[in-house]
Amino acid sequence: MTDREGRSVHDLSTIPEEEYIVKCTSACAGCSSSLCLRYVLKAAGPDSVLVVPACCTSVIQGIYPGTAMNVPVYNIAFAAAAACASGMSEAFRALGRKTNVIAYAGDGGTADIGVQALSGALERGTDFLYICYDNEAYGNTGMQRSGATPLGARTTTTPGGKPTAKKDLDRIVEAHNPPYMATACSAYPLDLYKKVKKALSIPGPKFIHILAPCPPGWRYPTEKTVEMGKLAVKTGTWILYEREYGNLTINGPSKTAMKRPAPLEDYINGQGRFKNLNPEVLDLMRQQVAQNIQRLSREEAGVC
Ligand SMILES: Cc1ncc(C[n+]2csc(CCOP(=O)(O)OP(=O)(O)O)c2C)c(N)n1
Ligand code: SF4
Structure with missing residues (x-):
């Protein structure tokens, strides 16, 4: 499988030196979603357009007339990232251009207010990549709970802990049967890089869901941001996988973590x-982790 420049998507020996997020972003210290975007854009290259709804990323890009982004960015209303990207992709293809159209949206803009537009674009078969970076709250407006906030997490609107489970966005997307969908985590940037490369080599709608730990939202010290992502994966709270044309593959560290998950406390106590x-x-949280591990293990083994 090759990318649009004819290079193997499995060749990770040459991650480009080019930077598409330059100095002066307004991200918080330790922001993992901006780290992810850096790798996403390295994988996508210069012939790419980002569609960004209202979210932390629309702040990270800097204050007009300055910009920290080295590719064109289209800012769009909170609910409309996938609808905007859909029209943009159609326009590029009508002009005969292969330009990567990438929506980069938060969990609120994806799992909650943007889910209708996402569903429509997936169903229409839009040729685009939708990336949801999931910091598990409405970060930009002060850490209100979103549908993707996990059970028990304290946010400004759930001060006693969220009483309901995290919405299973991936199963909603899966129901649309896109040719490629994957999960990733900011603590494993090469895995993310590889998945973005692969996604962009496939025509049609693609979806990547990235767990993106957030120091002010999750309330941990900024220097622990990579460790926090690794613990999410090692405890089986977040499972790395790809689904290509419906076939599931569990990736990298999740293979071990699913057989011998680290204690959940290692992740949540910090x-x-x-x-x-x-x-x-x-x-209940332990049960949910165990259920997810069991469901995905069985599916990968073809026992479902
Ligand atoms: C219709 C509408 N409602 C509310 C807002 C205010 N708003 C802007 S960004 C945001 C939160 C975005 O959360 P999320 O999508 O999770 O991304 P994050 O900020 O965490 O990166 C909200 C509520 C808005 N811009 N438009
Ligand atoms: S609130 Fe979280 S996601 Fe938003 S810029 Fe800060 S660290 Fe990044």
Whole structure:
């Protein structure tokens, strides 16, 4: 499988030196979603356009007339990233251009207000890549809960901990049967780079869901941002996989983590948002992790 320049998508020996996020971003210290975007754009290259709805990324890009982005960026209303990207992709293809159209949206703009536009674009078969970076809250407006906030997490609108489970966005997307979908995590940038390369080599709608730990939202010290992502994967809370034309493959560290997950406490004890967690909630969280591991393991083994 090759990318649009004819290079193998598995060749990671030459990650481009070019930077598409330059100095002066307004990201918080330790922001992992901006780290992810850096790798996404390195994988995508200069013939790419970003569509960004209202979210932290629209702030990270800097204050007009300055910009930290080295590719064209189209800012669009909170609900409309996938609809905008859909029209943009149609226009490029009508002009005979292969330009990568990449929507880069938060979990609120994807799982909540943007889910209708996303569903429509997936169903229409839009040739684009939709990336949801998931910091598990509405970060830009002060950490309100989103549908993607996990059970038990304290946010400004769930001060006693979120009473309901994280919305399963991936299963919603899966129901649309896109040719390629994957999960990724900011702590594994090469895995993300490879997945973006592969996604962009496939025609039609592609979706990547990245877990993006957020120091102010999750309440951990900024220097722990990579460690936090690794712990999410090692405890099986976040599972790395790809689904190509419906076939599931569990990736890299998740293969080991799913057989022998680290204790959930390793992940949650370092985060202020899970402080003073009720033992019953902790138990429910453990059950959810175990259920997800079981469901995906069975599916990969063809036992479902
Ligand atoms: C219709 C509408 N409602 C509310 C807002 C205010 N708003 C802007 S960004 C945002 C939160 C975005 O959260 P998310 O998509 O999770 O991305 P993050 O900020 O965490 O990067 C909200 C509520 C808006 N811009 N438009
Ligand atoms: S609030 Fe979180 S996601 Fe938003 S810029 Fe800060 S660290 Fe990044």
